[in-house]
Amino acid sequence: MTIDRVLPDAADLAPSPFSGRTIVHVVRQFYPMVGGLEDFVRNLVRRQTDRFDRVRVVTLDRLFIEPDKHLPQRDTLDGVEICRIPFRGSPRYPLAPSVLSQLQGADIIHVHAIDFFFDFLALTSLARRTPMVTTTHGGFFHTASYRQLKSLWFNSVTRTSASRYKGIACCSESDFARFATIAPTRVRLIENGADLEKFGSASAERPGKGLITIGRFSHNKRLDLLLDMMQQLVRRDPDWRLHIAGSASDWSEADIRQMIDVRGLGSSVILHVGPSNTQIREIMQQCSLFASASEYEGFGIALIEALSAGLVPVVEPNAAFQSLAQKHAMVRLARFADPAAAAGSVQAAYAALEGEGGGLRVAAIASSGQHGWAQTAKLYEDFYRTALA
Structure with missing residues (x-):
């Protein structure tokens, strides 16, 4: 079976056929x-x-x-x-x-x-x-x-x-x-x-060692694996910071704080519970990378919004993220079940950002436009x- 990939014109929508409905x-x-x-x-x-x-x-x-x-x-x-x-x-x-x-x-x-x-x-x-x-x-x-x-x-x-x-x-x-x-x-x-204006161009203009992940605190997001990776990353370079922005779900705020404390990441991981879009924009200004260890996504809107902000994603190769990686060359896939290797992927993404001199950030923003x-x-x-x- 073939997939219908109709690409509509970028022009404004025609007069509505749904008047009176x-x-x-x-x-x-x-x-x-x-x-x-x-x-x-x-x-x-x-x-x-x-x-x-x-x-x-x-x-x-x-x-x-x-x-x-x-x-x-x-x-x-x-x-x-x-x-x-x-x-x-x-x-x-x-x-x-x-x-x-x-x-x-x-x-x-x-x-x-x-x-x-x-x-x-x-x-x-x-x-x-x-x-x-x-x-x-x-x-x-x-x-x-x-x-x-x-x-x-x-x-x-x-x-x-x-x-x-x-x-x-x-x-x-x-x-x-x-x-x-x-x-x-x-x-x-x-x-x-995806709403490309919500976080448009919000990331740090110069590369910085800040990561952000966004989403509910649900089990499928695998924040535990993301924190395991962060443990490895901070051991190599204590300047790294991870911002977790989201709301309680399968895990409560207390659960996440306990995960952070058990791993000794209290000074390296900042938890933002129920932040507004304005607050998330402000957090993104301190970040250059988006990270997600999620084992399942329906589509991956958060990744697209991250691209629109100019963030370079380092994400788990679930089906949705693999599909998006084929359309966005700057998306990096990393298996967070191996925290050391995932930390290496984050470092490599940051090195690429530094090497591109701002070009990779601009490319990410442009690439999000197809959504x-x-x-x-x-x-x-x-x-x-x-x-x-």
Whole structure:
């Protein structure tokens, strides 16, 4: 099977074919939650407010990182309606059947991620004639845990649910390969867009021995291995600093601080919990490299945003990062399970930065441009047009 790689014109989007229509996005977590999935949906929907008559996001009324705090049932952000609904059960598969009451008036429903919403809306789809599409966002294969059970679920429940969707947008080549096995006529590759302005040119203008990693403190990010590498790096050169920017998830802030202390890295690793984008920009001004030991990524938006800042990435060769490394020559792959070798990769990346005299930083910023939102928004309009046909 070939992958459709339609490259749209860089020109502004044509007059909207969706005038008078309503689109409803369904996603388990949204603003004020910050993360790859949430940022993607926010960037997509804010580009649709002048394309559709109404844009609505249906999401859960509590953030997984603050389960005791209830958010307002109704809200507005960037001209987009937000409807929040209650749920019960585990954050890994939150049950929220009241989603059905929020779909009135929808001309198309866009479900994000493969979770309860994906399965439940498929199960109840016969009661509606509203076309549905979905974006995979990595599915549920983020870790190797329960791999056999996940495979069984994917080839039974997910396969059945997928048959109820008009289209399945896969945000990476690895997702495309996986979902093509259960829905070959419905899948298409639409790689995630990245906000290139958010951290644009934010890195240190002159090479400095600063690293940054960004993301939730989830097990698949393997911050433990990143800290093992840092231990080796500091032994060779105590001037190195690692900035960890993110929010609690599988690991709490206390867990990460303990990992840092156990390795004797208290003076070399700086933890930033829940930083704003402005604060992250300020941190990036002290850094020249981006590092990630993540064993799984749905697409790798953080890496693209790092490139847009002018940071040179040194990352684990998971499927998403390997794919991006083929498109961005400055991305360096390193297996963090071997901390000494990974530390060597960081040193080599820094040496290349010094040797290029600023050229590598400029090249990284330029290379990120292929992931701008103009392309992604156009591809999603084509996606919706096909579903509505």
